[in-house]
Amino acid sequence: MNAPDNPDPLSRALADWRVQPPRNPQFRASVQARLAPERRAPSWSGYVRAHSAWVATALAVAVLAGGWTGRARARATLAAESVAMAGHYVRGLDARVMRAQ
Amino acid sequence: MKNLLVTLSVAVAACALAFALCYRMSDEPALRRAAREGDALAWLRMEFRLSDAQFAAIKKLHDDYGVVCGEHCTAIMAARNRQAPAAELRALEVACVDAMTAHFRQVAALMAPGEGERYLATVLPLVQDHDHSAAPTVRGKL
Numbered sequence: 001m002n003a004p005d006n007p008d009p010l011s012r013a014l015a016d017w018r019v020q021p022p023r024n025p026q027f028r029a030s031v032q033a034r035l036a037p038e039r040r041a042p043s044w045s046g047y048v049r050a051h052s053a054w055v056a057t058a059l060a061v062a063v064l065a066g067g068w069t070g071r072a073r074a075r076a077t078l079a080a081e082s083v084a085m086a087g088h089y090v091r092g093l094d095a096r097v098m099r100a101q
Numbered sequence: 102m103k104n105l106l107v108t109l110s111v112a113v114a115a116c117a118l119a120f121a122l123c124y125r126m127s128d129e130p131a132l133r134r135a136a137r138e139g140d141a142l143a144w145l146r147m148e149f150r151l152s153d154a155q156f157a158a159i160k161k162l163h164d165d166y167g168v169v170c171g172e173h174c175t176a177i178m179a180a181r182n183r184q185a186p187a188a189e190l191r192a193l194e195v196a197c198v199d200a201m202t203a204h205f206r207q208v209a210a211l212m213a214p215g216e217g218e219r220y221l222a223t224v225l226p227l228v229q230d231h232d233h234s235a236a237p238t239v240r241g242k243l
Contacts, residue, residue, distance in 0.1 A: 047104035055108055062112040066119030073120075074127035081136040082148055089141035090227040093166060093204065095173035095197045 149216040158211050166204045173197040201228055 048055050091097050135143035142163060146156045177193050205224050209217035 042104070044104050044107050047108070051108075058108065058112045059115055062116035063119040066116035067123040070120035070123035070125075071127045074124045078127075078129060078132060081133060082144070085136050085141060085144040085148070086223045087227055088139060089145065090201075090224050092141055093163075093170050093201055094228070095170050095177050096194050098174040098178070 149212055149220050151212065151216075155211055155213075159208050162204065162207055162211070166200075169200055169204075170197075173200060198228055 042050065129147065132144065132147040135141075135147055142156075142160060145151065145159065151159060173193070173196065177190070177197065180190050180193055202225065205221060205228070209221045211217075212220055
């Protein structure tokens, strides 16, 4: 299977062919420039869509905690004022505690 | 990281909004106004959900009892001023407590049944728990 003495011109041309692409000094920069948008953080709406489960959970917990705390605080304040007013009411009718009117 | 912070900020804002809304919904401005102004009868009306007729009847009882209370007060002060025997002073105070208790029961009878019981459960312990040595010296506004 020796090579023929007179090889095919196409084979000879392919054997001699060397690719010498022109150097592009901006190649790396252009690649980075194209990757940059992908590396940038997504918008908040995109973030919410991507993490919808935990965002919804966090909001639900926040609303429930805030609502419960607000209701409890209002009731506690009213209860404290009511206790104070009950004492005020009874003292106002209690001759034992009156020294000056 | 920035989106996480934004999300947490939104959650905190939602929490504060829910707090404010529920606080406002659970609040009773008329009751608080009565407390702020020291208006015991307005407090009584709100706290025990008195109708206009109930309130008018209770207010009349309250005003009538004011006369009785004044008599007790005068008698107790006179006994204290002349340094009456402890037994006499004690008897006057017992009469005062008995009259007060009877008045509170009359007031409770004019309220709706559940509210009347709640009223008695609120005021009677304050009569019984009265600490004489720590009594205030000036009558509150009524």
